[in-house]
Amino acid sequence: MKTKDISNAIKARVDAAALVWPVAWPNQDVLDPAPQxxxxxxxxxxxxxxxxxxxxxxxxxxxxxxxxxxxxxxxxSAVEDKAEELRDLFPxxxxxxxxxxxxxxxxxxxxxxxxxxxxxxxxxxIIPYRAEES
Numbered sequence: 001m002k003t004k005d006i007s008n009a010i011k012a013r014v015d016a017a018a019l020v021w022p023v024a025w026p027n028q029d030v031l032d033p034a035p036q037x038x039x040x041x042x043x044x045x046x047x048x049x050x051x052x053x054x055x056x057x058x059x060x061x062x063x064x065x066x067x068x069x070x071x072x073x074x075x076x077s078a079v080e081d082k083a084e085e086l087r088d089l090f091p092x093x094x095x096x097x098x099x100x101x102x103x104x105x106x107x108x109x110x111x112x113x114x115x116x117x118x119x120x121x122x123x124x125x126i127i128p129y130r131a132e133e134s
Contacts, residue, residue, distance in 0.1 A: 003060070005098040006131045007043055010064055013096060014041065017089050021068075021082060034120075037078060039086070040067040061106075064090065064127040069120045076114060076121065083111045083123045090127045101133040 007026075014023060024030045024040045045062035066086045070079045087109040096103040109127040116122075 001058075001060075001098055001100040001131060001133050003045070003048075005100075006060060006103055006129075009096040009098045009103050010043055010129075013089065017085075019082070019085065019089075034069075036069070036071040036074075036120075037082065038069050039082070040069065041065070058133050060131040062129060064125075064129060066125040066127070068123045068125065069117075072116055072119050072121050074121070076123075079114065079121060079123045080111075083125045086125045087111055087127070098131065101131060103129050103131045106130050 011025065019039065022035050022038050024038060026042050030038070030040065042065045043062065044065055045060055047059075047061045049059040066083075068079045068082045068086065070076075090105045090109055092105055092108045094105040106128045109125050112124040112126065114121055114123040
């Protein structure tokens with residue numbers, strides 16, 4: 001199992017959901033001016049364990065960070081609905097197949113309190129996962 005396999009499985013799940021809002025992935029520039037509304041999504045790895053001789057990952061743990069973003073001064077209803085839609089897209093115990101293993105959502109996603117960031121209103125959704133070889 002490779003790191004890119006984990007990322008691709010998560011991306012495929014999001015892409016298949018047809019979330020309507022544009023999604024900015026890691027290492028992709030957000031347009032200037034950034035579209036409103038939008039989702040900025042990163043995959044943050046906390047712990048990777050690799051096989052001593054074979055290489056490749058045996059286990060990887062981390063979280064998906066989805067920032068749901070609307071323009072400051074607009075209703076928070078739409079961004080809160082989108083955050084809940086993302087939470088529901090990745091329910092606890094969901095298993096996504098990857099080459100040589102699975103990505104499992106280990107807990108219910110946490111929808112954090114919204115905050116202002118310049119001209120944006122941001123609601124973070126944190127989704128914990130564990131990827132393991134099978």
